[in-house]
Amino acid sequence: MHALTFHRKHQIHYESIADPKILFPADAIVKVKACAICGSDLHVYHENEKGIDTGTAMGHEFAGEVVDIGKDVRIHRKGDVVMSPFTTSCGQCYYCRIGLTCRCIHNQLYGWVENGNGLHGGQAEYVRVPLADSTLMKIPEGISLKEGLLLGDILSTGFFCAQQAEIKPTGVYAVIGCGPVGLMTIIGARESGAEKIYAIDSVPARLAMAAKFGAMTIDGSTSSAREIIHDATEDRGADGIMEAVGSRAAVRLAMDLVRPGGIISSVGVCTDQHLAFSPTEAYNKNLTYKIGRCPARAMMEKLVPLVQRQQYDLTSVFSHALKLSEGVEGYDMFANKRDNCLKVLLLPD
Ligand SMILES: NC(=O)c1ccc[n+]([C@@H]2O[C@H](COP(=O)([O-])OP(=O)(O)OC[C@H]3O[C@@H](n4cnc5c(N)ncnc54)[C@H](O)[C@@H]3O)[C@@H](O)[C@H]2O)c1
Ligand SMILES: [Zn+2]
Ligand SMILES: [Zn+2]
Structure with missing residues (x-):
């Protein structure tokens, strides 16, 4: 064959x-x-x-x-x-x-x-x-x-990513990465009741798809996701971040965007040797970090x-x-x- x-x-x-x-x-x-x-x-x-x-x-x-x-x-x-x-x-x-x-x-x-x-x-x-x-x-x-x-x-993975973020309708959420998995995550977050979902990428066509599936888009190459999300949350940060990239930079961004007591749900496969944040940073944010295969x-x-x-x-x-x-x-x-x-x-x- x-x-x-x-x-x-x-x-x-x-x-x-x-x-x-x-x-x-x-x-x-x-x-x-x-x-x-x-x-x-x-x-x-x-x-x-x-x-x-x-x-x-x-x-x-x-x-x-x-x-x-x-x-x-x-x-x-x-x-x-x-x-x-x-x-x-x-x-x-x-x-x-x-x-x-x-x-x-x-x-x-x-x-x-x-x-x-x-x-x-x-x-x-x-x-x-x-x-x-x-x-x-x-x-x-x-x-x-x-x-x-x-x-x-990818559909299952997107929904798994959203499920791990423990979404509440009143919360503010961000999906990092608008590849196929990130797009399915947006649908998963919507189906879990999220009303405010930001989606971050730098590829215009992918951002357009994210908008089509109901997210507010942020082009990370031209705007500061941190500023936009902090502005939207009285400077707290998002309640949950769904990371669907699989890179150190993306996990780092997740850490910068999540509020104290919030959740990072990572389905991106990061092949780096070390986490993108320190134990102290995680401690200081009372972070919940969920990661893994769907x-x-x-x-x-x-x-x-x-x-x-x-x-x-x-x-x-x-x-x-x-x-x-x-x-x-x-x-x-x-x-x-x-x-x-x-x-x-x-x-x-
Ligand atoms: N956990 C699982 O079970 C599971 C299942 C399927 C896929 N995955 C993983 O999910 C990830 C995404 O898969 P995909 O098919 O959507 O891949 P993809 O490569 O098509 O999509 C990744 C997207 O992330 C964007 N991106 C890159 N760096 C970024 C950054 N710093 N900030 C924001 N966006 C950034 C890219 O422009 C791209 O649109 C991969 O790591 C893949 O291995 C995991
Ligand atoms: Zn796969
Ligand atoms: Zn078995």
Whole structure:
């Protein structure tokens, strides 16, 4: 089969690799009908995250059709149209039972093979899904493949980010970063009842999308977010900051914008060695700092009704649709925000 594979920094190849096979009785094989490039793939692309083997199939956002199942798979059948969270989960361990499916003791992240161990990704014609019964979800009626793909990662992540910010209708909130994840976070914050949401980025097209989804936008390259938010809060700072960038500068900004006793909710994957603020600063702000991977398998179930309601034009985040064979170009466009690229959808050739 063909897949987009990692080779080295800024070197993604479209090449032929071995077809995935059922390795364990709980596995399924999914024929990918739609996949996408995530901001998290860029950490690998830029080699800010290191360790993955050359030739690993990239990607963790996909939806498609079950074409083969192991003998222990009971819930899913060949022909089922399914979506997948970006990590696998068993559905039974302590973490799965408390809804922290991203920390399942058996979890594997798609698109991460290290020293021969791990799981190939979904930017491919086919993907092997371990623990298929508990990992995959049939795409419910009224939800498209593209929406299913968003549920598996960024939509769930945006809502998780908002949920962690413990939003109250009277509060003032800020979302840092208006990439696909930040945009979904704005929707999540609105759905949690936030009435005042500032959104910060420096890319005009992304700020325009943030405004479309209901945020008050701040171009961080031309205005001071700190001044605007302090002006709006009698100089306190925002009640909650949702950080969806994944950089030291963004976390630092979050710290500068949050009020004493406020919450920073970080879903950005920051590959820095140290936090962007000191223990003393955190102490002096009585800060609550929540950070981590989204438990997408648990979130996506809860978000099905929201997607079925069709209130938000969620798939408008896909600025470009390319063929899988054009994925190398897709990475370059997304990484460099060429042609106002916001998110790349990849469809089978
Ligand atoms: N926690 C999770 O489970 C999870 C899931 C998905 C993605 N992520 C992470 O979320 C982050 C965002 O993903 P994405 O797909 O939206 O990526 P993206 O790279 O498209 O978006 C990041 C945005 O942040 C903006 N930005 C950069 N520096 C900034 C700053 N200092 N202040 C304000 N804005 C700034 C950029 O202009 C861009 O629009 C990534 O780090 C990704 O790895 C985490
Ligand atoms: Zn992702
Ligand atoms: Zn588990």
